[in-house]
Amino acid sequence: MTKKSSGQLTDDSCSYSVELNGWGLGTDIRRGVLPEINQIGRARNIEEAKRASNDTKNTRPTKKAEKPRSELKRGWDDQDVIGIAIKTGVILQIYHKQELRNSPTYSSIIYTQRKGHPWQQFHRDISQDALYSEDAPYMDDLLRDLATVEIVNASQFRGGTQLKLDLRLADGNRVIAKPMRLSRDHVYKYTREEPFWLDPERHNAEIASFHLDRLLGFRRVPPCSGRRVNLKKEILGKSEDTNLLSTVFKSGANLCVIGNCKPWFCNQDHPSCTKGDLMEVAMCQFLPAYQGGIPVRDAAYPWSQGRKESKVWKGKNICLDILKDSIRLGGRVLLDLIEQGIFDFFLRNYDRHHYSQLRKYQRKVGCVLHLDNGKGFGNPLVDDDTFLAPVYQCCKLRRSTYFRLKELARPQSRLSNRLNASMSHDPIAPVITEVHLQAMDRRLETVLRTIDKCIRNHGESNVLVERLE
Ligand SMILES: Nc1ncnc2c1ncn2[C@@H]1O[C@H](COP(=O)(O)OP(=O)(O)OP(=O)(O)O)[C@@H](O)[C@H]1O
Numbered sequence: 001m002t003k004k005s006s007g008q009l010t011d012d013s014c015s016y017s018v019e020l021n022g023w024g025l026g027t028d029i030r031r032g033v034l035p036e037i038n039q040i041g042r043a044r045n046i047e048e049a050k051r052a053s054n055d056t057k058n059t060r061p062t063k064k065a066e067k068p069r070s071e072l073k074r075g076w077d078d079q080d081v082i083g084i085a086i087k088t089g090v091i092l093q094i095y096h097k098q099e100l101r102n103s104p105t106y107s108s109i110i111y112t113q114r115k116g117h118p119w120q121q122f123h124r125d126i127s128q129d130a131l132y133s134e135d136a137p138y139m140d141d142l143l144r145d146l147a148t149v150e151i152v153n154a155s156q157f158r159g160g161t162q163l164k165l166d167l168r169l170a171d172g173n174r175v176i177a178k179p180m181r182l183s184r185d186h187v188y189k190y191t192r193e194e195p196f197w198l199d200p201e202r203h204n205a206e207i208a209s210f211h212l213d214r215l216l217g218f219r220r221v222p223p224c225s226g227r228r229v230n231l232k233k234e235i236l237g238k239s240e241d242t243n244l245l246s247t248v249f250k251s252g253a254n255l256c257v258i259g260n261c262k263p264w265f266c267n268q269d270h271p272s273c274t275k276g277d278l279m280e281v282a283m284c285q286f287l288p289a290y291q292g293g294i295p296v297r298d299a300a301y302p303w304s305q306g307r308k309e310s311k312v313w314k315g316k317n318i319c320l321d322i323l324k325d326s327i328r329l330g331g332r333v334l335l336d337l338i339e340q341g342i343f344d345f346f347l348r349n350y351d352r353h354h355y356s357q358l359r360k361y362q363r364k365v366g367c368v369l370h371l372d373n374g375k376g377f378g379n380p381l382v383d384d385d386t387f388l389a390p391v392y393q394c395c396k397l398r399r400s401t402y403f404r405l406k407e408l409a410r411p412q413s414r415l416s417n418r419l420n421a422s423m424s425h426d427p428i429a430p431v432i433t434e435v436h437l438q439a440m441d442r443r444l445e446t447v448l449r450t451i452d453k454c455i456r457n458h459g460e461s462n463v464l465v466e467r468l469e
C-alpha cells in the first residue's frame, strides 16, 4: 500500500489530508491475522479469551504500538489553548504548538472570532454542576458540526475495551467515535449465554443517552451525534494507524474493520462493517484536557453491577456506610450517584463499574459525569429494578430532579415523546426503536413509584433535598 500526500502537513497529528492509493478492496488486507483472532472470538468465557489472547500474542502481526499513557497525554495536550494572538483586532486562540511556530503567517491557525467554534463554546461552558448550561445556545450547531465537518485525521482511540475512533475535524475539534455493530432492534439477553461483559457497544446508545440525560436535566453526557461516514474515504483514507489499516477486510460489497482492542471484542466475529460504502457512527464530543492530561478521575461505583461487587449491595443496604464516608459527605457525590442510578435504570447499563468526575473541580468536587453509555439500550423488554438500589437504599433525591421526573410523566410532556422529538433531527434518526421509547415511559413510572414509597415511609422533607447535611 502506498500513500501519496496530497495536503500540506501542518502538524504531526492533525490538519493534514492524505490520499490513499492502492486499496486492494478485492483482497483481504493482511488477512493472516484473522485465524488467530478467530480463536479468541470463540472463547466461552473471559478466562478462555485471555488465555487465547496470550497464546496468539506473538503471532499477531499488528504492531503493538501501545504506549497508552504518553500517547494519550500527547493526545490530550494538543487541545489545550496554549496561546492567544491578536491580529487586527481578532482574537485567535491557538490550539496547537505547531500553530504557534507558524505564527505570524497564521497559515494553519484554527481560529475563532469572539464566540469561537461551537465546540470551543462547549468547552468554555463546562461548569462544576454540569457539562453544559441549560440553554446552551451553541448546542444545535455543535451537533450539526459533529455530523458534518470534514474528518482530517483518524486513529484508534487508546483506552477502554472496544473499538473506538479518535477523530480530528477540520475545525480543530476532537471526537470519540463509536461504530455501529448491531441493528437497532437487536435485543441482548443478559443471560449466561449472553453475559453483560460480552455485550457489544451500541453507537445509538451513546446518542440516545446524550438526549435522555439532557431531558432528565442532568447534563452530564458529552454531546453526541450520529453520522454516516464513508469508511474508505473519510476514515481509512485519513489514517496512518496500523491498528485500523491492518485489520480491514472486505465482506461481500461491504468493508469491515476489526481494530486492535480486547481480544474478545476485536475479533473476526465482531467486525464493524459498512453497508455499501457507508458506516453509521456515534460522534461524541471530546472533553478538554486538564493540565495537559486526562480531564476525569474515576472512582469505584459502590452499586456496580459487577458479579463480585453486586454481591455486597444486593445483600445489605450500603447507603449508611457511604453516607458516613466523609469524602462523599463533603460534596454532592451521593446525590449525583443516586441520579446516576436512575439514569442507568433507564438505560439498563451494566457497564457502570466506576463513576467519573472532572478533575478540574477536584477541590470543590465537580459533578459526576455519565461517560460511556454504549452498553445501554440493549434490552427494552425487561427492566432491572436493582439499578434503583441507590434510590431505595438511600431514600434521598434532589427535589428539582423529582419534579422534573414528575413533569416528564405528564401526558402532555411524556418522556418518550420528548425524547423522540429531541432525537428526530439526528442524521441517523430514528435513533432507537419504538419499543425502547415505550420502555422509557414504563421505567419512569417505576422510578416515581420507588421514590413515592420512600416519601410515604420517611416523609417528603427527609427524602427530597437539595443537599446532604
Ligand atoms: N467524551 C470523552 N472525552 C474524553 N474522554 C472520554 C470521553 N468519553 C470517554 N472518555 C475516556 O475514554 C475512556 C474509554 O471510553 P469508554 O469508557 O467509552 O470506552 P469503552 O471501550 O466502553 O471502555 P470500558 O471497557 O471501560 O467500558 C473512558 O474511561 C474515559 O476516561
Ligand SMILES: [Mn+2]
Binding pocket: 160, 201, 351, 372, 373, 374, 375
Ligand atoms: Mn463501555
